[in-house]
Amino acid sequence: MGRRVLITGLDTFWGGRMAQALESEPEVEMILGLGADEPKVPLERTEFVRSDQKYSILSRIVRATQVDTIVHTFLETNSVNVPTRALHEINVIGTLNLLAAAGSAGSSVRQVVVKSSTHIYGSAETDPAWFREEDQRTSPVRTRVERSLIEVESLVRDFTEDNPHLVVSVLRFANVLGTDIVTPVSYNLRHKLLPCIAGYDPLVQFIEEDDVVRALEYVTSHQIPGVYNVAGAGKLPWSEVCSISSGHLFPLPPIKPRAFVAPLRRIGAVQFPPEMEGLVRYGRGVDTSRLIQAGFEYRYTSAGAVESFARANNLRRATGSGEPAYRYEQDVEQFFRHSPAVVRGIDA
Amino acid sequence: MSADPSDGTRTAPRAEPRAERAEPPAERAEPPAERAEPRADREPQSEQPEYWVETVEPRAERTERTERAEPRVERTEPRAERTTVLPEHPIDGNLIGADTDRDDEAQGQGEGREPRSETGPAAEDDPPGAGARTASMAILPVARTRPDDRGPDTARRSDVDEWGRSEHMRSIVRRLYDPVYKYWFRVEWDGLEKIPLHGGALLICNHAGAIPSDAPAIMHGIEEELGRPVYGMADYFFRTIPVVGTMWSRTGGVPAHPDNAYRLLHDQQQLALVFPEGTKATSKTYSDRYRLRRFGRGGFVEIAMRAGVPIVPIACVGAEESMPILFRVNSLARALKLPYFPITVNSLLMGPIGYVTYFPVKMKFRVLDPIYFDVEPGQERYSRSRVMDEAENIRATLQDSIHDMLRERRSVWFG
Numbered sequence: 180m181g182r183r184v185l186i187t188g189l190d191t192f193w194g195g196r197m198a199q200a201l202e203s204e205p206e207v208e209m210i211l212g213l214g215a216d217e218p219k220v221p222l223e224r225t226e227f228v229r230s231d232q233k234y235s236i237l238s239r240i241v242r243a244t245q246v247d248t249i250v251h252t253f254l255e256t257n258s259v260n261v262p263t264r265a266l267h268e269i270n271v272i273g274t275l276n277l278l279a280a281a282g283s284a285g286s287s288v289r290q291v292v293v294k295s296s297t298h299i300y301g302s303a304e305t306d307p308a309w310f311r312e313e314d315q316r317t318s319p320v321r322t323r324v325e326r327s328l329i330e331v332e333s334l335v336r337d338f339t340e341d342n343p344h345l346v347v348s349v350l351r352f353a354n355v356l357g358t359d360i361v362t363p364v365s366y367n368l369r370h371k372l373l374p375c376i377a378g379y380d381p382l383v384q385f386i387e388e389d390d391v392v393r394a395l396e397y398v399t400s401h402q403i404p405g406v407y408n409v410a411g412a413g414k415l416p417w418s419e420v421c422s423i424s425s426g427h428l429f430p431l432p433p434i435k436p437r438a439f440v441a442p443l444r445r446i447g448a449v450q451f452p453p454e455m456e457g458l459v460r461y462g463r464g465v466d467t468s469r470l471i472q473a474g475f476e477y478r479y480t481s482a483g484a485v486e487s488f489a490r491a492n493n494l495r496r497a498t499g500s501g502e503p504a505y506r507y508e509q510d511v512e513q514f515f516r517h518s519p520a521v522v523r524g525i526d527a
Numbered sequence: 528m529s530a531d532p533s534d535g536t537r538t539a540p541r542a543e544p545r546a547e548r549a550e551p552p553a554e555r556a557e558p559p560a561e562r563a564e565p566r567a568d569r570e571p572q573s574e575q576p577e578y579w580v581e582t583v584e585p586r587a588e589r590t591e592r593t594e595r596a597e598p599r600v601e602r603t604e605p606r607a608e609r610t611t612v613l614p615e616h617p618i619d620g621n622l623i624g625a626d627t628d629r630d631d632e633a634q635g636q637g638e639g640r641e642p643r644s645e646t647g648p649a650a651e652d653d654p655p656g657a658g659a660r661t662a663s664m665a666i667l668p669v670a671r672t673r674p675d676d677r678g679p680d681t682a683r684r685s686d687v688d689e690w691g692r693s694e695h696m697r698s699i700v701r702r703l704y705d706p707v708y709k710y711w712f713r714v715e716w717d718g719l720e721k722i723p724l725h726g727g728a729l730l731i732c733n734h735a736g737a738i739p740s741d742a743p744a745i746m747h748g749i750e751e752e753l754g755r756p757v758y759g760m761a762d763y764f765f766r767t768i769p770v771v772g773t774m775w776s777r778t779g780g781v782p783a784h785p786d787n788a789y790r791l792l793h794d795q796q797q798l799a800l801v802f803p804e805g806t807k808a809t810s811k812t813y814s815d816r817y818r819l820r821r822f823g824r825g826g827f828v829e830i831a832m833r834a835g836v837p838i839v840p841i842a843c844v845g846a847e848e849s850m851p852i853l854f855r856v857n858s859l860a861r862a863l864k865l866p867y868f869p870i871t872v873n874s875l876l877m878g879p880i881g882y883v884t885y886f887p888v889k890m891k892f893r894v895l896d897p898i899y900f901d902v903e904p905g906q907e908r909y910s911r912s913r914v915m916d917e918a919e920n921i922r923a924t925l926q927d928s929i930h931d932m933l934r935e936r937r938s939v940w941f942g
Contacts, residue, residue: 307786378769482682
């Protein structure tokens, strides 16, 4: 019997990408996606269920569909996208409900994969150059994204202890850059202006978006338990990120940089969320050897991820549009999938 | 520059590196009493240790020699017997790929903290570079090729390595600092040959001067004379200062975190410079000069034991007088969030300029015998009493040789 996979946040970037990746795996029998909105990417055989962001109905869905794997991609790591309250609801309450559904008596779930972020390590001058998975952060928690992710991971840790028969995988991803994803860093670089703090040029890591999906897929298909850092090899200075992407550095004063940049944030010229402030001051490095030992192969280094973004960005600039040729429309897809008018077995 | 004779010695052994692999483990496994022997072997050119190539091989291949070869040749006259026998030892590679694939592989045999103890002996017995490569292949279930195994990271635009050090920046700073080193401090070394040419070693030194003048001199001296990069480990505080923190990092500064030290010494087999006294030494007033402070909690000994590298103590004389502190203003330090706020003789004589101007003292360094520990590397913990004893011994030895050097010194300014 093939695997039956449930993906959270199908309407978000990662949910959609993950569903696409799993669709190509023959051993996956059924893919079910939850989302508050309709998916934005073309999907072949993924079932979509509209749900609220807190997943309060999840236990009924799990029971009804007998899924054996839950891929929890819907953790918000970018505070620009969502207001404070929603962030807590999505990350903490959503995970709470998800784990409750997965751990209920007689549950069919055998594996839970959680997409976390290296934000939980924070950024401080007292940090080691490379955080290992078991290392604790050295600075107090300052931002709400970090706080909610730490809470999520502690929920997952408890869940792992309570359910030793389940495979629980937590992947902590470094900052993502790539061809399509929009993050505060890529947003700024697309607008050619990358904020930095005057006098600081920290070393940072990036991961390419394809490697993110491949890593999630890898631990899912190989059923690898544990916590893993995921980041491209090497580190590069913040100024080099800017020069590879042919942007301009925008120095902010070392004291209260966010207040200084507030008017620009208001008009949308730059994005500078609080979790980025520590990063551009002290940077962050995570040791990825554990995942490499588990057999995962990276396609991109940290600098390679930046370059991948830069190349896509050059294309976008040259053609004047970053939109994909085909906008996914749920109704059309439904038509293709279910209408008797469509002749099956022919490449449409 | 390409005609440098030592280029030949470098390429020759690399032709058959496999054959020589067996030797270094045997030497390294010897009891500490006989540790001096391999070092003596290293002296004559013909006896170039074959295995040193392996230690640096990944870097050497990818390193572009800069104009650094020439100044070194000029400087050979006073120390001819020493410098001429030295091989052209490549300074740290330009490419981050070179670092990361090395340390990732080394991690392959000692991943994280827990498995370190299991694989510890293997890590000790093998030559650093080569052993890691073969061992990781044996242990890993999956043969792998990673992008950075195939060559340098082509996306990189600068030569800043994973510690933030840039060889390009370092060479600029070396050129600027060289006159200070040669004509202002007139630095003199004694026993420089005791610093290993290959493999990791933890250099420790006494610390002095309100804004310490010893660290840059040691780093400059070793890089110029031995051609090896030195990573200077210092307080986190440096990192928090804009511009200075970045410059410090680009020129080889690393925050003094035990994990950083272990990675530098064990995984990358580099030279790391540590001042065990910390800011207790630099903040002491002139009346306490040349009196060593407490050596932290002996953490440096534990790191060296765990990494399986020797400790090389360096005694420094002169730095104390280069920027002597008369007294400290604690309220000002608190207000400015500084570790201490010194009132130095320099600042009284020259005003604010005094905080960036040293007195032209004669600076002398004496490298003491390396200390090898006969303990198994890679353990999570070491006997506290052993660590404290070793730290105390090193401190006593260092204090003695400082006193020795002071006995021989006739003048602060002329040595």
